[in-house]
Amino acid sequence: MSVLVDRETRVVVQGITGHQGTVHSRQMRQFGTSVVAGVTPGKFGTDVEGVPVYNAVRDAVEATRANASCIFVPAPYAKDALLEAVDAGIRLCVIVTEHIPFHDMLVMYHYAKSKGTRIIGPNCPGIASPGKSKVGIIPNVVFQPGRIGVISRSGTLTYEIVNGIKEVGLGQSTCIGLGGDPVVGTSFVDALPLFEADPETDALVMVGEIGGTAEEDGAEYIRHHFTKPVVAYIAGRSAPPGKRMGHAGAIITRGKGTAETKVAALEAAGAKVARFPYEIPGMVAEAARKAQR
Amino acid sequence: MVKLAEWQGKNVFRKYGVPLPRGTIARSADEAEAAVREGKVPLPCVIKAQVLAGGRGKGGAVRFANSAEEARSAAGAILAMEFKGEKVREVLLEEKLPIGRELYLSLTLDRTRRLPLLIASPHGGVEIESVADSEIDRQTVDPFPGLTGYEKRRVAQVLGVSGSAARSLDRLLDSLWNVFQHEDAELVEINPLAAVGDGLVALDAKVIIEDDAAFRHPEYAEVRDDRTELEEIAREKEIAFVQLDGNIGVIANGAGLTMATLDVLKELGGAPGVFLDLGGTDDPKKVTEAFLLMARAKPASVFLNIFGGVTRCDTVAKGLVEAMGQVPASERFPLIARIRGNNEKEGIEILRSAGVTSVFDLRASAQAAVDAARGRP
Numbered sequence: 001m002s003v004l005v006d007r008e009t010r011v012v013v014q015g016i017t018g019h020q021g022t023v024h025s026r027q028m029r030q031f032g033t034s035v036v037a038g039v040t041p042g043k044f045g046t047d048v049e050g051v052p053v054y055n056a057v058r059d060a061v062e063a064t065r066a067n068a069s070c071i072f073v074p075a076p077y078a079k080d081a082l083l084e085a086v087d088a089g090i091r092l093c094v095i096v097t098e099h100i101p102f103h104d105m106l107v108m109y110h111y112a113k114s115k116g117t118r119i120i121g122p123n124c125p126g127i128a129s130p131g132k133s134k135v136g137i138i139p140n141v142v143f144q145p146g147r148i149g150v151i152s153r154s155g156t157l158t159y160e161i162v163n164g165i166k167e168v169g170l171g172q173s174t175c176i177g178l179g180g181d182p183v184v185g186t187s188f189v190d191a192l193p194l195f196e197a198d199p200e201t202d203a204l205v206m207v208g209e210i211g212g213t214a215e216e217d218g219a220e221y222i223r224h225h226f227t228k229p230v231v232a233y234i235a236g237r238s239a240p241p242g243k244r245m246g247h248a249g250a251i252i253t254r255g256k257g258t259a260e261t262k263v264a265a266l267e268a269a270g271a272k273v274a275r276f277p278y279e280i281p282g283m284v285a286e287a288a289r290k291a292q293r
Numbered sequence: 294m295v296k297l298a299e300w301q302g303k304n305v306f307r308k309y310g311v312p313l314p315r316g317t318i319a320r321s322a323d324e325a326e327a328a329v330r331e332g333k334v335p336l337p338c339v340i341k342a343q344v345l346a347g348g349r350g351k352g353g354a355v356r357f358a359n360s361a362e363e364a365r366s367a368a369g370a371i372l373a374m375e376f377k378g379e380k381v382r383e384v385l386l387e388e389k390l391p392i393g394r395e396l397y398l399s400l401t402l403d404r405t406r407r408l409p410l411l412i413a414s415p416h417g418g419v420e421i422e423s424v425a426d427s428e429i430d431r432q433t434v435d436p437f438p439g440l441t442g443y444e445k446r447r448v449a450q451v452l453g454v455s456g457s458a459a460r461s462l463d464r465l466l467d468s469l470w471n472v473f474q475h476e477d478a479e480l481v482e483i484n485p486l487a488a489v490g491d492g493l494v495a496l497d498a499k500v501i502i503e504d505d506a507a508f509r510h511p512e513y514a515e516v517r518d519d520r521t522e523l524e525e526i527a528r529e530k531e532i533a534f535v536q537l538d539g540n541i542g543v544i545a546n547g548a549g550l551t552m553a554t555l556d557v558l559k560e561l562g563g564a565p566g567v568f569l570d571l572g573g574t575d576d577p578k579k580v581t582e583a584f585l586l587m588a589r590a591k592p593a594s595v596f597l598n599i600f601g602g603v604t605r606c607d608t609v610a611k612g613l614v615e616a617m618g619q620v621p622a623s624e625r626f627p628l629i630a631r632i633r634g635n636n637e638k639e640g641i642e643i644l645r646s647a648g649v650t651s652v653f654d655l656r657a658s659a660q661a662a663v664d665a666a667r668g669r670p
Contacts, residue, residue, distance in 0.1 A: 023603055024603075027603075075505065075508070076508050076509070098572070098573070099504075099505040100505060101477050101503055101505045101506035101509075102402060102479075102503060102505070103436075103474060103477050103503070103506065105407075106402075106407060106408065106409070106436050107436055107437075109407050110407070110408075110435070110436065110437065111437075123573075125573070137573075137602065137603075138602070139600075139601070139602035139603070139634060139635070141634065141635055152549070153549065154547060154548065154549025154550065155547040155548075155549065155550075155573040156545075156546050156547030156549065156550040156573060156599075156600040156602070157547060157549030157550040157552075157553055157600075158549070159600045159602060159633075159634070160550060160553075160600050160633065160655075163600075163633065180548055180549070182402060182404050183402070183404065183407050187405075207549065209548065209549055209552065210552070212404050212405075213404070213405060214404070214405070217405060233553075235548075235549045235550075235552040235553045235556065236552035236555075236556070237556045237559075238552075238555050238556045238558075238559040238560075238565070239552055239555065275556075275560075276553070276556065276557055276560065276655075276656070277553050277557075277655060278654070278655050278656055
């Protein structure tokens with residue numbers, strides 16, 4: 001039992017005929033994911049490296065029993081793509097697309113929730129469980145099967161940190177990249193219970209960023225409900241207030257959502273907080289040793 | 294993030310039926326005087342600098358006039374100002390209304406609950422941050438039914454508004470909700486919302502439009518004119534460009550990795566200057582573009598920290614070496630490059646043979662960038 005994805009996960013890639021869709025479908029298959037179908041309106045009957053392409057998600061689901069979607073559709077059409085997946089009965093949607101207006105995402109999130117569909121993202125690297133399945137774009141090379149869970153708001157920093165965990169000889173149970181947008185389908189608070197319940201996870205790495213209060217909310221959950229060891233890291237300690245650091249998620253305003261408030265909340269919840277990314281692997285190794293005792 | 298000046302925000306408000314004082318914009322003292330003489334602005338009137346910074350009243354950027362001549366000299370004085378570093382390009386002239394109570398209204402996003410948040414307070418006309426929490430009402434609004442009657446009645450009660458003013462408020466809230474949704478706003482704020490007679494009038498307007506929705510709002514493209522040349526180029530190439538105070542240039546991919554890189558540099562005693570975030574991509578063409586853009590910012594040293602997911606590191610390294618050749622000798626700077634991911638060993642070899650300091654370790658490579666910048670301007 002891993003978190004959200006396993007060997008039964010059958011992925012339909014929405015926007016498979018685009019560059020990103022094609023490249024990452026190939027990499028997902030190399031990872032071991034069952035990519036069973038692609039969807040691009042008007043391209044029915046073609047295939048992308050052997051993966052059949054359908055005009056609509058419903059057609060793909062009927063033909064291939066797909067049960068998860070990975071969305072690469074450009075931002076202006078992403079809302080429609082998500083609603084289509086939800087209406088076709090897909091209950092896990094990973095949205096890789098960036099720059100989706102948050103007003104669209106509000107509708108997407110609440111509609112999906114009302115139908116029982118979980119969204120990961122948008123603007124996210126996706127989810128991977130080594131040896132089982134990957135839905136998204138996290139590079140395959142950083143993984144090896146193991147017992148460390150990872151939840152992160154970052155993209156490439158996640159790759160860096162997951163890679164570091166591998167380099168000290170540990171592996172990952174499941175890694176979820178939540179995405180850095182203001183409105184995300186799955187936040188720390190939503191993901192933490194999944195790792196608490198996962199018997200394959202011994203310890204958790206939580207990677208946050210300045211801006212918003214998702215880390216503080218996560219810390220609150222950890223304090224009351226999370227029993228496994230947590231190593232956390234918050235990027236952006238040196239960022240000046242009011243500057244937008246790269247994407248919409250990372251902005252500090254009005255003394256809320258600063259690195260200090262996040263670190264303090266996590267430490268108060270019993271998490272060990274790394275000051276720099278390169279401290280994480282050693283701290284995780286230590287936490288994993290304790291967890292196994 | 295497109296921040297609209299007050300007059301631009303009010304133009305949006307007008308389109309949606311939010312009640313406003315009568316007035317017009319002027320870009321010179323002549324225009325201001327003519328606006329009053331032609332009756333576009335009834336007397337007495339108020340003249341306000343059109344800048345994005347707050348605190349205009351205290352800062353002398355809001356003045357009053359009882360005649361066309363006074364309007365002329367007030368507008369002239371304000372247009373000559375530089376307000377908190379911002380040049381005043383326009384003034385807004387509006388009728389001075391006999392106002393009663395000043396209220397506060399805004400719509401923004403509640404990230405945690407993933408819902409629009411409607412904020413109301415009976416204490417308007419001051420910074421909302423300075424109002425006691427108990428005097429601020431917050432309610433989330435579900436985008437599916439939209440703003441409902443009971444939510445609007447609650448606002449009326451909070452604001453202490455009844456009778457025809459409450460009917461005016463009801464329509465105004467609908468307008469505000471429509472602005473928020475249809476204009477893809479991050480923030481719509483009226484502060485103060487003033488009681489005038491038995492109605493309500495928006496005396497100020499603060500509207501921030503979300504960048505990601507630019508594709509359906511071409512009308513705001515011309516508002517983005519306060520960028521430097523380098524910022525504009527970066528924007529066109531979809532590279533996040535931020536100018537800090539230091540002298541070490543940073544190129545990284547992804548906001549998290551970029552910020553982590555800055556944190557490490559600072560810890561090691563370095564001062565990050567310009568940083569470029571390529572986003573989640575490791576596209577070698579974009580790395581090269583960022584590198585050439587960085588060269589124009591004249592850094593003392595550059596730390597390039599890329600985690601390659603899709604592209605192979607040797608491909609990125611080759612592009613980088615090629616780009617180095619395009620920088621004139623007089624503008625060269627020490628480059629420390631750390632490229633991790635697929636084929637990283639081959640990448641590091643290519644960089645080293647081109648004379649670029651290249652190590653895998655984040656701390657060691659950051660230290661090299663700090664050392665290289667030391668002793669340089």
